[in-house]
Amino acid sequence: MTRVFNFSAGPAMLPEPVLSRARDEMLDWHGSGMSIMEVSHRGKLFLSVAEKAEQDLRELLNIPDNYEVLFMQGGATLLFSLIPMNLAAGKVTQYIQTGSWSKKSIAAASKICPVEVVADSSGTGYDRAPAQATWDTVPDSSYLHYCMNETIHGVEFPFVPKGLDCPLIADCSSNILSRPMPVNEFGLIYAGAQKNIGPAGLTLAIVRKDLLDLCPDSIPDVLNFSKLAASDSMLNTPPTYSWYLAGLVFEWLKEQGGLEEMERRNRRKAQRLYAAIDGSDFYHNPVQHDSRSLMNVPFTLADSSLDAEFVRQAEAAGLISLKGHRSVGGMRASIYNAMPEAGIEALVSFMAEFERKSA
Numbered sequence: 276m277t278r279v280f281n282f283s284a285g286p287a288m289l290p291e292p293v294l295s296r297a298r299d300e301m302l303d304w305h306g307s308g309m310s311i312m313e314v315s316h317r318g319k320l321f322l323s324v325a326e327k328a329e330q331d332l333r334e335l336l337n338i339p340d341n342y343e344v345l346f347m348q349g350g351a352t353l354l355f356s357l358i359p360m361n362l363a364a365g366k367v368t369q370y371i372q373t374g375s376w377s378k379k380s381i382a383a384a385s386k387i388c389p390v391e392v393v394a395d396s397s398g399t400g401y402d403r404a405p406a407q408a409t410w411d412t413v414p415d416s417s418y419l420h421y422c423m424n425e426t427i428h429g430v431e432f433p434f435v436p437k438g439l440d441c442p443l444i445a446d447c448s449s450n451i452l453s454r455p456m457p458v459n460e461f462g463l464i465y466a467g468a469q470k471n472i473g474p475a476g477l478t479l480a481i482v483r484k485d486l487l488d489l490c491p492d493s494i495p496d497v498l499n500f501s502k503l504a505a506s507d508s509m510l511n512t513p514p515t516y517s518w519y520l521a522g523l524v525f526e527w528l529k530e531q532g533g534l535e536e537m538e539r540r541n542r543r544k545a546q547r548l549y550a551a552i553d554g555s556d557f558y559h560n561p562v563q564h565d566s567r568s569l570m571n572v573p574f575t576l577a578d579s580s581l582d583a584e585f586v587r588q589a590e591a592a593g594l595i596s597l598k599g600h601r602s603v604g605g606m607r608a609s610i611y612n613a614m615p616e617a618g619i620e621a622l623v624s625f626m627a628e629f630e631r632k633s634a
């Protein structure tokens with residue numbers, strides 16, 4: 276059996292050593308005679324897995340003690356719907372619109388609370404992270420929300436907003452754990468697991484404890500960040516297998532040298548791919564250089580009638596899921612932590628060969 280290089284935006288590749296270990300532990304977890312999937316989430320066995328995963332995540336991201344880590348379900352979509360329910364506190368909320376995901380979070384919040392869109396790059400085709408100096412912020416808001424990495428448009432903020440008079444909230448679904456992040460500068464960050472953490476079904480929220488006082492008692496407990504935190508994310512049955520696998524990914528990341536090392540690798544990978552795109556008239560990436568994502572690299576072919584052939588030949592070469600999102604077309608290579616540098620080399624060689632044959 277050969278494994279392919281899978282460029283899917285999510286669910287995405289997982290590190291092969293993690294999959295092998297999960298396979299080895301599948302039938303008999305640490306001599307228990309059971310799979311970790313089969314044990315009570317409240318029993319000693321699973322609690323040891325859950326606590327270790329949280330501890331490792333805290334180390335990796337350097338999460339301060341005044342932050343809770345919530346291991347939830349429902350995806351980033353549930354999270355960006357719950358954030359206004361929990362934290363709007365009857366005030367206006369501020370949003371930055373830089374692509375499909377922030378647009379969806381704005382639509383979700385608009386059903387729940389007043390929303391002010393204080394910056395919007397749709398006018399230039401979502402090709403940039405708007406500089407903070409251009410934002411039209413409003414006073415006395417409950418929070419400012421942005422999407423740190425727009426998975427579909429391939430736009431990543433090269434800066435963390437500074438000097439705001441309200442808590443900062445970021446959707447980090449597609450770039451969490453790709454590099455160190457100053458968690459202490461955020462009120463809340465969240466991410467669905469299936470891009471850079473583990474399998475689908477788990478969603479992480481890292482929230483500053485003082486914000487939990489804002490969560491209204493009127494919403495259902497299972498949607499209430501404060502209640503979830505008070506129950507250590509075990510108000511009801513959590514996604515135990517996804518939590519366990521995320522824990523294996525965290526261990527793997529620590530073995531690799533942590534997030535500083537991941538950032539070095541991810542920068543090398545992205546630079547290699549962008550250089551190949553920029554060095555050719557055949558391929559094109561529309562995003563401004565300083566806002567280009569390290570994780571999701573969309574590109575178009577000069578002749579879009581070759582798109583289907585590109586995808587077909589790439590698949591035959593073991594390079595899978597390069598077709599761009601249906602809303603933007605073209606191609607997209609998602610190159611999360613689990614994508615080895617050999618995958619980038621294989622893609623870059625394939626692209627050069629395809630261009631040569633098509634000339």
Ligand SMILES: *Cc1c(COP(=O)(O)O)cnc(C)c1O
Pocket residue numbers: 285349350351352353376422424425426446447448449467468470
């Ligand atoms: C994938 C993604 C989402 C949606 O995630 P779900 O888990 O499918 O709800 C939201 N935001 C970003 C940035 C994403 O990449």
